[in-house]
Amino acid sequence: MPSPEPGTAAAGAVVAPAAEAPAIEIDHVEHVYGTGAGAVTAVGPVDLTVAAGEFLVLVGASGCGKSTLLRLIAGFEEPTSGSVRAGGAVPRPGRGAGLVFQQPRLFPWKTVGGNVELALRYAGVSRQERAARVPELLAKVGLTDVAHRRTWQISGGQQQRVAIARALAVENPLLLLDEPFAALDALTRERLQEDLRRVSAATGRTSVFVTHSVDEAVFLGSRVVVLSARPGRVALDVAVDLPRTGLQPDELRGLPAYAARRATVGHAVRDAAAT
Structure with missing residues (x-):
């Protein structure tokens, strides 16, 4: 039997499917506002890779660079150093992402x-x-x-x-949300969290959500990243692997695993803010 040509599979061989490209790639990104003595490093260095379909939540104290990082992903800002890719390309404002402020x-x-x-x-x-x-x-x-x-x-x-x-x-493949529920009362906020989680699951889009709320981060996210005090760096990167199907919001929040994950994220936010 002749050998297969280079680059081809032998007859009957199982060919592994190509891995899906990341939805977002943030490679050693830093972002500086201003110049000279007045320069302020808002973010960095940050390295993150976000898989297609993930719901990533960025959480941290005020001024830690969460919104700056979101604007870099949206293409409203360009990194001072490093690179940002969304869908394999440099992000452009208004292209490739839905935005909620x-x-x-x-x-x-x-x-x-x-x-x-x-x-x-x-x-x-x-x-x-x-x-x-x-x-x-x-x-x-x-x-x-x-x-x-x-x-x-x-x-x-x-x-x-x-x-x-x-x-x-x-x-668009991306949905970017910058504290969209911050100005709402607690009851309305919880209802919209439930709606967003349902819509996100139904559409399967990759989402990046910015918040100050630890509970909101754990409730919404399939993954939570805590940013340190300025300049924002990754202080914690943790999956939120909780059972969600068939559970009411109160049932989900009542799970011991939910309380444990919320405690982990809460401690990381407090520790990061103190550094």
Whole structure:
């Protein structure tokens, strides 16, 4: 039997599938604001690799560089040194990622549906497809019954739901969220956490979420990274491998494993802030 040519598999051999490329690669990144005596190193050095489909939460004290790192991933900032890749390419603002900020940043003269429709229009989606997609997106975030209201006629929590629907409107591989629930009351915040976890699981997108809340980090994340005090470095990188299917939020939070993981992350946040 002749030998197979170089680079080919022998007949009947099992060929392993190629490994999926990382969704995000952060390679020895540092970011400095200002120059000379006034220069401030906000982040770094940081090395992180985020797999496709992960829900990564960045948590840490104020000023540790969480939002800076998110802006680097989004392409709004360029690293002073090192490199950031999203989907194998240098990130560009508005390309390849859906964004949700602390404030919804909606167009108040448009309806709830109109804000989502506008995102689809900017993405080049046809009018006919937009008409079908808007109700689907609003249903995902529980806003079907307020589609025709102006955004100033709905609550703050509902406005953030619109912002999430708008970020999901274009099928980008990344969803980036910068403390989107920080200004909301505790009950609304918990409800939106539940909604975001459900929508994230349904879409399978890679998500990066910034928060100050240890409980929010453990509840949402499949992985939590704690950043140290400025300049932000990785103080803890831990998987949150908890059973989630079939559990209500209170049941999940009541698990001993949940309490243990929350304690681990909480200690790391406090220790990192003190250094």
